[in-house]
Amino acid sequence: MNYSIALIPGDGIGPEVTGPAVEILDAAGDKAGHVFHYVELEAGGRAIDSTGVPLPEGVVETAARCDALLLGAVGGPKWEKLPGDLRPERALLGLRKGLGVFANLRPAALLPQLRSACPLKDEVLTAARPGGEPGFDLLIVRELTGGLYFGERGRSADGSSAFDTETYSRMEIERVLRTGYASAAKRRKKLCVVDKSNVLESSRLWREVAEELAKEYPSIETSYMYVDNCAMQLVRGPGQFDVIVTSNLFGDILSDEASVLTGSIGMLPSASLGSAGAAGEKSIMGMYEPVHGSAPDIAGKDIANPLAAILSGAMMLRYSFGLEKEAALIESAVSRVLDSGLRTGDIAGRGNTGETIVGTRAMADAVLKAVEDAP
Numbered sequence: 001m002n003y004s005i006a007l008i009p010g011d012g013i014g015p016e017v018t019g020p021a022v023e024i025l026d027a028a029g030d031k032a033g034h035v036f037h038y039v040e041l042e043a044g045g046r047a048i049d050s051t052g053v054p055l056p057e058g059v060v061e062t063a064a065r066c067d068a069l070l071l072g073a074v075g076g077p078k079w080e081k082l083p084g085d086l087r088p089e090r091a092l093l094g095l096r097k098g099l100g101v102f103a104n105l106r107p108a109a110l111l112p113q114l115r116s117a118c119p120l121k122d123e124v125l126t127a128a129r130p131g132g133e134p135g136f137d138l139l140i141v142r143e144l145t146g147g148l149y150f151g152e153r154g155r156s157a158d159g160s161s162a163f164d165t166e167t168y169s170r171m172e173i174e175r176v177l178r179t180g181y182a183s184a185a186k187r188r189k190k191l192c193v194v195d196k197s198n199v200l201e202s203s204r205l206w207r208e209v210a211e212e213l214a215k216e217y218p219s220i221e222t223s224y225m226y227v228d229n230c231a232m233q234l235v236r237g238p239g240q241f242d243v244i245v246t247s248n249l250f251g252d253i254l255s256d257e258a259s260v261l262t263g264s265i266g267m268l269p270s271a272s273l274g275s276a277g278a279a280g281e282k283s284i285m286g287m288y289e290p291v292h293g294s295a296p297d298i299a300g301k302d303i304a305n306p307l308a309a310i311l312s313g314a315m316m317l318r319y320s321f322g323l324e325k326e327a328a329l330i331e332s333a334v335s336r337v338l339d340s341g342l343r344t345g346d347i348a349g350r351g352n353t354g355e356t357i358v359g360t361r362a363m364a365d366a367v368l369k370a371v372e373d374a375p
């Protein structure tokens with residue numbers, strides 16, 4: 001099949017990590033006769049330099065005509081002093097809103113090869129784990145286009161007080177919960193709704209909608225947790241979680257906390273989906289990007305870890321195109337390369353022996369070869 005992919009390499013390390021991701025997508029597609037056509041677009045700092053705005057006219061529309069969007073990262077010190085609505089990161093909000101991608105999926109799993117990169121003790125990592133193996137494998141589904149980040153905000157006339165508003169409609173809560181259930185159905189069939197319904201009215205609506213919806217998914221075990229407890233449980237026993245569904249603000253914070261447990265931000269992919277995305281469906285609009293930013297401190301030095309971007313490509317195959325086999329091919333290629341001891345600097349040198357430190361290009365080449373050599 002043919003698929004069109006909007007490609008926004010962006011700023012800093014963005015182009016260095018999306019370049020390899022594209023090569024590896026092509027290699028995985030080749031194996032099954034799939035062809036990916038890329039439409040390269042500018043957004044973020046690069047777009048400010050060439051057009052004066054972070055999200056030039058037509059970019060969202062062009063991306064929306066494609067089957068999915070792959071993005072590197074945007075931003076950097078060069079544009080930091082610009083006013084809020086002219087900053088590169090504005091492009092992200094515009095793309096999310098414009099493409100209608102309301103559910104952000106962030107998997108966080110501990111790869112056995114990176115055990116020593118996780119700051120938690122063995123007894124914490126074995127809690128609630130089948131077979132007592134240290135580790136965790138969870139997915140945070142964060143609501144992305146509502147809540148506190150999009151609510152009404154302001155200052156009093158004299159500037160001495162300020163407010164932000166958390167507003168959610170039933171529809172917004174229900175659709176992100178359905179994405180969570182669709183994901184849980186493909187995983188270990190557990191879903192935890194995280195809120196602050198002991199205090200917040202908006203959270204009480206989340207809980208109400210979730211309790212109604214849970215009846216439609218009897219094969220999934222639904223549980224509920226307050227966000228403060230969840231923050232604690234993530235570091236007391238992350239193995240207890242499968243899928244966590246939560247609001248924009250809570251998801252932002254909890255997913256950063258979970259990312260630290262995996263060892264490096266350079267390993268973490270993400271998907272933002274526009275409909276109840278379950279693997280196996282065809283062509284769901286999605287925006288795929290590594291969790292990390294543009295890392296200006298290491299840009300252009302061939303030391304950035306390309307694996308988060310490469311794994312974002314795998315998520316695209318799974319969630320937008322339903323190409324589960326090809327997605328798994330990329331993921332197992334990454335795993336084999338880590339087995340062989342290759343490490344970029346961010347995941348190296350934590351007491352492991354037998355490691356070889358390599359740069360961005362060499363790491364990408366090794367994954368590419370592992371995909372090409374796979375049976």
Ligand code: NAD
Pocket residue numbers: 013072073074075076077089092265266267289291292293294295296297298303304305306308346
């Ligand atoms: P960052 O994620 O870019 O970097 C944080 C730290 O992690 C840095 O030390 C960096 O060197 C390291 N790091 C990040 N990615 C890495 C990789 N792939 N391999 C190895 N090390 C890696 O966050 P920051 O420094 O807070 O932000 C830098 C810029 O990126 C800012 O302009 C910020 O607004 C922007 N940003 C963009 C996005 C996005 O485009 N989605 C997300 C976050 C931050």
